[in-house]
Amino acid sequence: MLARVQTWWTVLSISLSERLVYRGDFAVGTLMRFLPFVTQIFLWAAIFESNGNQPIAGYTYPDFMAYFLLTQVARAFSSMPGLASNVALDIRDGTIKKYLIQPIDMVGFLLLKRVAHKLVYYIVAIAPFALVFYLARGFFGGWPEPAVLAAFFASLVMSFLLGFFLEATIGMVGFWFLEVSSLLFVYMLFSFFFSGHMFPIDMLPGFLGHFVQALPLKFLAYFPAAVFLGKVTGQELVIGLIVQAAWVVFFGVACRASFHYGVKRYSAYGG
Amino acid sequence: MAVPRARTDEIARYLRVAATFARNSLVRDMTFRANFLIDAATSIVWMLMNLAFYVLIFSFTTSLGVGTGWGKYQFFVFLATGMFINSLVQAFFMPNANEFGEHIRTGRLDFALVKPIDTQFLVSLSRIEWSSLSNFAVAAVLLGYSLVQIGHRPSVVECVLYPFYVLCGVAVLYSLMMPLAACAVWLGRNESLYDYWFYVINFSRYPMEIYRGTYGTPLRLFFTYMIPVLIVVNVPARLLAKPLDPDNWWLAICAFVATLASLAVSRWIFQRALASYRSASS
Numbered sequence: 001m002l003a004r005v006q007t008w009w010t011v012l013s014i015s016l017s018e019r020l021v022y023r024g025d026f027a028v029g030t031l032m033r034f035l036p037f038v039t040q041i042f043l044w045a046a047i048f049e050s051n052g053n054q055p056i057a058g059y060t061y062p063d064f065m066a067y068f069l070l071t072q073v074a075r076a077f078s079s080m081p082g083l084a085s086n087v088a089l090d091i092r093d094g095t096i097k098k099y100l101i102q103p104i105d106m107v108g109f110l111l112l113k114r115v116a117h118k119l120v121y122y123i124v125a126i127a128p129f130a131l132v133f134y135l136a137r138g139f140f141g142g143w144p145e146p147a148v149l150a151a152f153f154a155s156l157v158m159s160f161l162l163g164f165f166l167e168a169t170i171g172m173v174g175f176w177f178l179e180v181s182s183l184l185f186v187y188m189l190f191s192f193f194f195s196g197h198m199f200p201i202d203m204l205p206g207f208l209g210h211f212v213q214a215l216p217l218k219f220l221a222y223f224p225a226a227v228f229l230g231k232v233t234g235q236e237l238v239i240g241l242i243v244q245a246a247w248v249v250f251f252g253v254a255c256r257a258s259f260h261y262g263v264k265r266y267s268a269y270g271g
Numbered sequence: 272m273a274v275p276r277a278r279t280d281e282i283a284r285y286l287r288v289a290a291t292f293a294r295n296s297l298v299r300d301m302t303f304r305a306n307f308l309i310d311a312a313t314s315i316v317w318m319l320m321n322l323a324f325y326v327l328i329f330s331f332t333t334s335l336g337v338g339t340g341w342g343k344y345q346f347f348v349f350l351a352t353g354m355f356i357n358s359l360v361q362a363f364f365m366p367n368a369n370e371f372g373e374h375i376r377t378g379r380l381d382f383a384l385v386k387p388i389d390t391q392f393l394v395s396l397s398r399i400e401w402s403s404l405s406n407f408a409v410a411a412v413l414l415g416y417s418l419v420q421i422g423h424r425p426s427v428v429e430c431v432l433y434p435f436y437v438l439c440g441v442a443v444l445y446s447l448m449m450p451l452a453a454c455a456v457w458l459g460r461n462e463s464l465y466d467y468w469f470y471v472i473n474f475s476r477y478p479m480e481i482y483r484g485t486y487g488t489p490l491r492l493f494f495t496y497m498i499p500v501l502i503v504v505n506v507p508a509r510l511l512a513k514p515l516d517p518d519n520w521w522l523a524i525c526a527f528v529a530t531l532a533s534l535a536v537s538r539w540i541f542q543r544a545l546a547s548y549r550s551a552s553s
Binding site for chain 2 (some may be wrong): 029032033035039042045049051056057182185192199203205
């Protein structure tokens with residue numbers, strides 16, 4: 001057990017220092033990431049101006065802006081750039097062998113790498129995030145209650161795990177299909193529009209709205225933001241958190257299982 | 272004035288090379304035909320989803336801002352114009368800008384430098400992604416449908432100027448992209464600089480009228496005259512969507528000058544970058 005913890009620690013600290021090399025990049029990149037938010041401010045100001053400042057799907061203009069900023073926070077937890085495609089690539093070109101012959105668990109290793117990546121990201125990104133939130137403080141109606149805040153953080157942590165296991169599972173599909181880029185594209189498309197980082201998914205009408213609410217994608221961006229803004233409360237909030245946890249477990253198991261069965265049919269191509 | 276013989280030969284040579292690139296890319300695309308079709312289809316789906324998003328927005332409002340003249344179908348003309356421009360950039364320049372950074376990082380740029388042809392030409396055009404042009408179909412249908420809805424029949428002048436300004440828009444986006452990719456020479460890696468391109472051109476996605484007020488006006492001026500991303504889609508789109516707007520002529524002149532200026536600046540940066548290039552490996 002101790003040895004295992006030590007391995008994990010080593011992996012974590014190596015990944016940490018690896019990541020810190022590009023800290024300048026990270027900080028500037030984070031600020032740039034808010035540039036689209038500037039266009040959102042003006043776009044939605046124009047929209048609300050022409051509809052006479054009527055709330056849209058229960059969101060006022062400041063709500064909308066606060067929502068977009070909060071989904072940025074959620075995405076900072078849940079987005080896993082390159083995870084699925086890298087797993088699939090490792091399978092295709094045979095690099096995955098290194099995990100099979102070393103006494104290390106691939107999923108655990110990748111998870112730790114991501115944790116390190118995210119930790120460094122938060123350490124560096126907290127300054128630009130704080131700056132932007134400070135500048136945009138007018139959009140927020142003050143801090144939510146401690147219980148809501150706790151739920152918000154819980155859903156953020158789960159959104160990280162969900163994002164990781166979901167993408168890793170998609171990558172593992174590479175054991176069965178050598179090329180997963182089309183599948184990835186479909187996933188990206190869906191997550192782009194239906195995770196809620198383009199718009200609050202309560203805006204969607206009728207059946208489509210119900211369908212999207214039932215997908216796990218909303219936990220990657222929409223749900224944490226909606227919790228913070230008090231759009232999801234009481235029993236609904238508790239159920240939401242439980243459903244999110246269930247999705248994490250589901251994809252955790254799916255990821256493990258696909259790795260387990262995938263390795264069995266794997267036939268190491270390449271050198 | 273007659274164009275010197277050597278000059279026309281030179282142009283013909285470049286056109287031949289460009290045609291070869293186009294053919295090679297098409298052959299390559301056709302080798303993986305299923306993949307090509309999937310790429311084309313996914314790119315269309317992406318466009319349609321985007322369109323659906325704006326349909327959704329316009330179910331909550333009738334226009335973008337009061338008195339801006341950007342109603343639903345005017346904005347869809349804008350959207351279609353953006354699709355034309357972006358699909359051209361995606362087809363011709365994006366794969367190359369992507370690879371250019373890699374070439375610098377790995378030292379493979381050496382092979383481009385030794386070829387007896389302009390390096391920027393070679394680097395910018397060697398790979399064409401034909402599947403991206405599938406968006407043209409979506410854009411054309413959307414443009415036609417929206418113009419019918421507005422009830423505007425384009426004049427001959429508009430029919431000539433519209434494609435011209437679409438190409439100007441492509442040129443401006445290209446001029447922003449290539450220098451950012453070329454910065455890899457100084458940085459050793461280009462990932463985030465090239466990412467910035469997407470963040471900057473994000474400003475081209477909406478009508479310029481939405482940028483107003485204390486903060487909006489300086490932004491609009493900056494992105495019109497300093498980094499001219501706002502003119503990219505706005506100028507051609509206004510020609511068809513808001514043909515009577517008095518600002519159009521002034522903007523059209525600005526767009527033309529801005530296109531020439533940005534091409535010149537990008538050329539200059541590209542050559543500065545090449546001058547600083549030190550082959551990464553042997």
